[in-house]
Amino acid sequence: MKYLHLIWAALFRRKTRTFLTLVSILTAFLLFGMLDGVRTSFANVGKSAAGAKRLQTGSKLSFIETLPQSLQARIAQVPGAEDVAYANWFGGAYQDPHNQVFSFAVSPNYIDIYPEVDVTPAERKAFDRTRTGVLVGDVLAAKYHWKVGDKLPLQSNIYPNRDGSKNWSFDIVGIIRATRPDDKQFLQGAVLMHWKYFDESNPYNRGRVGWYVTSVADAGQSDRVARAIDALSANSDHETKTMTEQAAMASWVKQMGDIGFIVVSIMGAVFFTLLLLTGNTMAQAVRERTSELAVLKTIGFSSRAVLALVLAESVLLVLLGGVIGLGLAALLGPIMSAGSGGMLNMPPVGAASWALGVGLMIAIGLLVGVLPAWRAMRLNIVDALAGR
Amino acid sequence: MGNLIEIRDLAKVYTRGKQKVEVLHHINLDIAEGDFLALMGPSGSGKTTLLNLIGGLDTATAGSIGVGGQRIDQLGAGALAKWRAANVGFVFQFYNLMPMLSAQRNVELPLLLTKLSSSERRQRASIALQLVGLADRASHKPSELSGGQQQRVAIARAIVSDPTLLVCDEPTGDLDRQSAEDVLALLRTLNREHGKTIVMVTHDPKAAEYANHTLHLDKGTLVEQAVA
Ligand SMILES: Nc1ncnc2c1ncn2[C@@H]1O[C@H](COP(=O)(O)OP(=O)(O)OP(=O)(O)O)[C@@H](O)[C@H]1O
Ligand SMILES: [Mg+2]
Numbered sequence: 001m002k003y004l005h006l007i008w009a010a011l012f013r014r015k016t017r018t019f020l021t022l023v024s025i026l027t028a029f030l031l032f033g034m035l036d037g038v039r040t041s042f043a044n045v046g047k048s049a050a051g052a053k054r055l056q057t058g059s060k061l062s063f064i065e066t067l068p069q070s071l072q073a074r075i076a077q078v079p080g081a082e083d084v085a086y087a088n089w090f091g092g093a094y095q096d097p098h099n100q101v102f103s104f105a106v107s108p109n110y111i112d113i114y115p116e117v118d119v120t121p122a123e124r125k126a127f128d129r130t131r132t133g134v135l136v137g138d139v140l141a142a143k144y145h146w147k148v149g150d151k152l153p154l155q156s157n158i159y160p161n162r163d164g165s166k167n168w169s170f171d172i173v174g175i176i177r178a179t180r181p182d183d184k185q186f187l188q189g190a191v192l193m194h195w196k197y198f199d200e201s202n203p204y205n206r207g208r209v210g211w212y213v214t215s216v217a218d219a220g221q222s223d224r225v226a227r228a229i230d231a232l233s234a235n236s237d238h239e240t241k242t243m244t245e246q247a248a249m250a251s252w253v254k255q256m257g258d259i260g261f262i263v264v265s266i267m268g269a270v271f272f273t274l275l276l277l278t279g280n281t282m283a284q285a286v287r288e289r290t291s292e293l294a295v296l297k298t299i300g301f302s303s304r305a306v307l308a309l310v311l312a313e314s315v316l317l318v319l320l321g322g323v324i325g326l327g328l329a330a331l332l333g334p335i336m337s338a339g340s341g342g343m344l345n346m347p348p349v350g351a352a353s354w355a356l357g358v359g360l361m362i363a364i365g366l367l368v369g370v371l372p373a374w375r376a377m378r379l380n381i382v383d384a385l386a387g388r
Numbered sequence: 389m390g391n392l393i394e395i396r397d398l399a400k401v402y403t404r405g406k407q408k409v410e411v412l413h414h415i416n417l418d419i420a421e422g423d424f425l426a427l428m429g430p431s432g433s434g435k436t437t438l439l440n441l442i443g444g445l446d447t448a449t450a451g452s453i454g455v456g457g458q459r460i461d462q463l464g465a466g467a468l469a470k471w472r473a474a475n476v477g478f479v480f481q482f483y484n485l486m487p488m489l490s491a492q493r494n495v496e497l498p499l500l501l502t503k504l505s506s507s508e509r510r511q512r513a514s515i516a517l518q519l520v521g522l523a524d525r526a527s528h529k530p531s532e533l534s535g536g537q538q539q540r541v542a543i544a545r546a547i548v549s550d551p552t553l554l555v556c557d558e559p560t561g562d563l564d565r566q567s568a569e570d571v572l573a574l575l576r577t578l579n580r581e582h583g584k585t586i587v588m589v590t591h592d593p594k595a596a597e598y599a600n601h602t603l604h605l606d607k608g609t610l611v612e613q614a615v616a
Contacts, residue, residue: 009488295484299498300473382446
């Protein structure tokens with residue numbers, strides 16, 4: 001620690017150059033902070049404990065095929081199955097066809113199967129009582145300034161209403177919130193309406209449901225229950241495919257393209273550039289300090305001490321820029337999310353990102369410092385003092 | 389008083405590619421403790437080379453160097469660095485101060501290698517700066533000081549860890565007459581009042597007059613002058 005002023009002074013010997021290098025490091029880690037959050041949130045999709053205890057059952061043929069509503073009672077009979085809900089895709093848009101909202105027609109118990117989100121008991125009761133009632137996610141409600149008691153007109157891009165138009169009208173009876181306040185759940189951006197109202201109002205559905213969601217008591221039993229559910233419809237005209245929510249999400253993420261790979265590729269390119277840039281800065285910094293380093297050795301600093309000083313300088317440089325950059329990412333993420341009114345959902349810079357980021361900073365600092373430090377260590381005092 | 393430095397049959401050969409240059413041949417030299425010795429000689433005669441060997445910055449090709457009873461030609465690089473820190477102060481022609489550090493911090497530099505606390509380091513550096521007459525410039529950076537002042541800071545740095553030996557390579561080579569005299573007077577005080585043994589390389593006969601006696605090097609060989 002007593003050498004800190006020495007390292008600090010060396011770092012800011014060339015203020016402009018150090019500043020510019022710091023800005024590049026900062027930018028790289030700002031980007032890292034934002035992208036790594038995206039990467040980890042994709043990697044964590046469906047990894048919730050509740051997700052392992054929920055089975056999704058859809059048509060084996062294609063996700064557009066629907067299933068008979070009568071299947072609910074039979075699934076409920078499968079040993080290990082706790083609660084069975086079902087849902088239909090509604091495909092709603094608000095005001096403008098471009099304002100798509102996640103909207104599903106669901107069985108009344110659908111919301112109960114998702115312990116990650118909650119509505120107040122009063123709102124839950126109101127939903128049961130109100131045929132045209134909908135539960136809306138708090139994120140969505142905040143975006144469009146909806147509140148309980150409002151009428152909610154939605155256009156379906158698939159289903160006509162009984163009057164033949166695609167305009168539907170609902171009543172907002174409750175707000176869906178995350179059970180853990182800092183959590184982000186996709187149902188916070190969704191609209192849930194009654195399947196019964198949907199089914200009765202549109203002439204084409206006739207008792208069909210899009211998919212079933214079954215909660216199981218024991219995640220370890222999920223596979224067995226899933227097979228049992230699929231066995232119910234084997235060799236029928238509506239064969240099913242049942243997966244845990246985790247598995248379903250994972251296959252969806254695969255289809256979206258490997259976000260993690262893309263992020264890693266981008267960051268790889270950024271860090272490679274950073275390596276060259278910072279490496280050059282450090283090499284210059286040490287080269288122009290040759291005589292100063294020689295003086296340190298003359299005074300009695302060991303070669304190893306000089307090596308350590310240069311390495312510390314390099315690590316400090318990257319840490320300084322990197323921590324500011326990551327800090328900025330942590331600060332800007334929520335501001336950008338808030339400013340976008342829910343359109344953009346920047347994940348916060350989590351502890352894992354910080355740990356990985358700081359680890360990267362130290363690694364880059366060492367990597368970039370090792371060659372100049374080695375040179376400083378091997379420096380011949382007599383030659384350096386004579387300017388040779 | 390006994391000899392602080394005893395040099396026997398010292399030779400230094402530099403190898404540049406296949407070419408060998410013998411810079412010093414068969415140097416025999418005793419320097420008494422408390423002496424102030426001036427080394428003169430033409431450019432390229434090997435003065436700096438000899439001084440660097442005495443100060444433990446360079447290693448001899450043949451022969452022996454004893455300083456205070458310690459055979460420094462037998463020390464490895466690490467031990468030599470420790471030995472330098474404890475026993476030698478260096479003063480160079482171009483001061484070689486750290487440009488980013490204040491005079492105070494520059495003087496403290498050698499003390500970082502000791503076990504002294506930061507307040508003790510600060511105190512000793514202040515005393516050394518007082519000794520060279522620059523107590524009021526402690527917070528100045530080298531660029532805010534004149535050449536003579538910078539050289540005095542360098543001398544403060546050289547003496548702050550209280551070494552027995554000071555080696556100075558053309559300490560006044562870059563200074564005007566007045567500053568040079570200040571620096572030389574300071575060196576004489578350090579020699580007379582504080583008992584430092586000083587070996588100083590110089591081109592300037594006037595500077596050499598401050599020393600107790602002068603030795604001449606010519607083409608790598610010592611030529612003792614008659615004492616004036
Ligand atoms: N590291 C080295 N490699 C090769 N030759 C060297 C090296 N150091 C010194 N020399 C040579 O040794 C000779 C003596 O050099 P030295 O620096 O000791 O001279 P000097 O007497 O101090 O000269 P000056 O008065 O110009 O400072 C010179 O010819 C120089 O070129
Ligand atoms: Mg010389």
